[in-house]
Every structure is written in C-alpha cells, then in structure tokens.
Amino acid sequence: MMEERSKLMKGMGGAMRTLKGYLEGRGSAEEAGEAAAVIAAAAPKIPDVFPPNTGMGADPKSEAKDVIWEKWDDFTAAAGLLGDKAAALKTALASGDTGAVGAAFGDLGKNGCGGCHRPFREKRN
Numbered sequence: 624m625m626e627e628r629s630k631l632m633k634g635m636g637g638a639m640r641t642l643k644g645y646l647e648g649r650g651s652a653e654e655a656g657e658a659a660a661v662i663a664a665a666a667p668k669i670p671d672v673f674p675p676n677t678g679m680g681a682d683p684k685s686e687a688k689d690v691i692w693e694k695w696d697d698f699t700a701a702a703g704l705l706g707d708k709a710a711a712l713k714t715a716l717a718s719g720d721t722g723a724v725g726a727a728f729g730d731l732g733k734n735g736c737g738g739c740h741r742p743f744r745e746k747r748n
Contacts, residue, residue, distance in 0.1 A: 625682065628672035631665055638662050639736065642712070642728055652716050655724075659713035662731070666706030669739075670699045679745060691743050701739040708735035 638658035645655035678687040691698045712727040 624672060624674055624677055625684065628677070631668060631672055635662050635665050635736075638665075639732070642731075646725060646728055652719070656713055656716045659709050659716060659731075662709035662735075663706050663713060666702050666709060669702035669705070670695075673698070684747075686744050686747055688743050688745050694742075698739070698743055701743070704738055705731075705735040 638661040641650060641658035642655050644650050645652070645658075673687060673691055675692055677685060678689040678691060679685050680689045708727070708731040712724070712731050715723040715727040718724075
C-alpha cells in the first residue's frame with residue numbers, strides 16, 4: 624500500500640511541477656490542463672491509499688500523521704477539496720484568463736495540497 628500511496632502522491636507532485644512551469648512560461652496550456660486533470664482524478668483515490676495502521680506510528684517511513692484516522696471525515700473532505708480545486712484550475716486554464724489561472728493555482732496549492740499537508744503530513748528528513 625505504501626508503494627501505491629507514494630506513486631499517487633508523486634504523480635500529483637509532478638503535475639504541480641508541470642503547472643508551476645506553465646505559470647513560469649514553460650509548456651502549453653494543454654499540458655497544464657492535463658496536469659490539473661491528473662490531480663483531479665487522483666484526489667478521490669487518496670483515502671483508498673491510507674488504510675489504518677499505515678501512518679507514522681506504524682511505519683517509520685510514513686509521513687502520514689496518525690491524526691488522519693482520528694479525523695477521517697476531515698481527511699476525506701480535504702481530499703475532496705483538492706479535487707475541486709484542481710477542477711477549478713482546469714476550468715480557468717480552459718478560459719485562457721491568466722489572472723484566473725494564477726489565482727486558481729495559488730488556491731490549489733494553499734487550500735488543496737496545503738489543506739491536507741498542513742494538518743495531516745509531517746515531512747521527514
């Protein structure tokens with residue numbers, strides 16, 4: 624399960640790098656839209672790769688705080704919000720409005736990714 628979780632998270636991380644690159648003038652709107660779609664499609668799968676006893680308390684390699692399973696409804700809501708934010712970014716990209724794209728990317732990072740990482744992840748060195 625840890626391998627599947629890692630693959631899912633790394634896929635979303637790669638998609639975020641593609642999106643950031645687009646905002647910095649690298650890549651196409653089509654590639655950025657595909658990256659946003661990757662995140663939107665991955666978000667509903669997040670709860671599936673966090674079964675009980677796979678957090679920091681059970682696995683020394685895990686960065687998943689054990690509070691995930693204490694606040695499961697909050698965790699699944701955060702995953703849902705990530706999907707919503709990614710879909711909003713995809714819509715902004717399709718509009719061609721660069722201001723809307725920048726705002727949607729910021730919202731995705733802060734409230735989508737960050738909405739889960741801040742309360743539920745502890746980065747290990």
